[in-house]
Amino acid sequence: MTATGQDTRDAIVVGGGLVGAAIAYGLQRQGLTTVMLDEGDVAHRASRGNFGLVWVQSKGLGAPHYQHWTHASAGAWPELAADLLATTGIGVGLHQPGGLHFCFSDDEMAQRDALMGQLRREAGNAGYEYRMIPAAELRDMVPGLGPQVVGASWTPYDGHASPLHLLRALHAAFQDLGGHYRPNAKVTAIKAAPRDFTVAIGAETVRAPRLVLASGLGNADLAPLVGLSAPLRPERGQILVTERTRQVLGLPTHVVRQTEEGSLLLGDSKEDMGFDTLTQTPAMMRAIAHKAVRTFPWIAELNIVRAWAALRVMSPDGKPIYDESERYPGATIANCHSGVTLAGAHASLLAPMIAAGALAPEMSPFSARRFDVQKAA
Incomplete structure (x- = not known):
């Protein structure tokens, strides 16, 4: 001063x-x-x-600089989490076992494979590892998967943490x-x-x-x-949270992830609602729940205990x-x-x-x- x-x-x-x-x-x-x-x-x-989510796959298509930046950030995360724990004693719940993006048809699988292949080509010498996993193998990785899921893309860089x-x-x-x-x-x-x-x-x-x-x-x-x-511009996203249950999801996905405490977070919505974060949209909430249950039918047995909306900060x-x-x-x-x-x-x-x-x-x-x-x- x-x-x-x-x-x-x-x-x-x-x-x-x-x-x-x-x-x-x-x-x-x-x-x-x-x-x-x-x-x-x-x-x-x-x-x-x-x-x-700490998420690399899907980001940076047609923009290698963004792909490299996201990949570099995922790589820097373990050190960040360790430093924060050492400095404060607060664990941020980082887990990076890789992540899954589900597909519900053979056409979706083909399109997803093409997208991931383009990301790999654009990565150049930096490299970009991914796999397209068929349903039979996927069901061994994530038990309880719904019959409509035909496969998923997986990258080793993805994970999740507690915001x-x-x-x-x-x-x-x-x-x-x-x-x-x-x-x-x-x-x-x-x-x-x-x-x-x-x-x-x-x-x-x-x-x-x-x-x-x-x-x-x-x-x-x-x-x-x-x-x-x-x-x-603001882009609104909504999230539903279930009651706590036993740990069943070992990998995060783009629509469902399980917290360390056992709750499931259901999301993946996009709405143009201006700056409104107070009004929940029942139709969107139903769509989120439907997609989650389509992916994991057993989620239908869990109670939804919380829901909220927040604004993403989006450039053009x-x-x-x-x-x-x-x-x-x-x-x-x-x-x-x-x-x-x-x-x-x-x-x-x-x-x-x-x-x-x-x-x-x-x-x-x-x-x-x-x-x-x-x-x-």
Whole structure:
């Protein structure tokens, strides 16, 4: 704190969700005194409504840079989980036994095989391992599979973790390392100059040479204040949660996963409902339940005990936006809809770039400038 009462740090991270917390933790681990400004649960983000997958397959088709980034993040996850446990004593429930994407017809299997094959070709020398598993073998891997399932794709990179434990652990580790956490801190103004940013939270201000905007859908309004663009839209997803049962699912899937406590999470929905997270859609809930029961008929015997909706942070092409301001060097933006999957990359790969003062050249395809090129075309 300066003599004038202004809080001065090495870095300011605006956003206390999974993206902001992972970056703030990574910056503090790099030795930068960092303040995390968390607007709180009123912020539009999916951190507490996340399905919890660490998922590589299906991501990055036609965009090898995104595939490589996701793959690298999955690879960084074990170290992140171990570091968080060592620092805080909080286990984040990471399991990476590989993951399954189910198919319900021979045509679906063929289409899925073609998609996975294209991902492998686009991976180039980085490699991309996958298998198409027929129903007979699949039933030995996941007992109780429904008769309509004809097979699945599997990659060894996939897994799952607890979003709530992860968020808690990131916040705790950040503060244990000396980071300064400001709850209920809604940004009201930003004064920007090259490597000199003053952020106002009501009557108080924080100043630093590095500013990271990681406030989810709130970045759409904040980005222009530092010469950046964040063309974002909300996409609502719903999740159903069953009562606890014995551990039966050893692998996560794209529609059902079992938590360490025994509950089953059922999901995989997409809705254009604006910013509405309060209204549950019965038709969508029925569709989620139907698909889960079609996959595992025994789920029909379990009671649904909770349901919620949350907003994904979506760019026009569904891929993350990482950008740094040309007008105000030192300002960086980070947006994605995969806060759990990409936590490893945000803490271990992105944060060191921000600490060093510039994003690596291979991050340029993630710039929001790609949308200007698309419009011109």
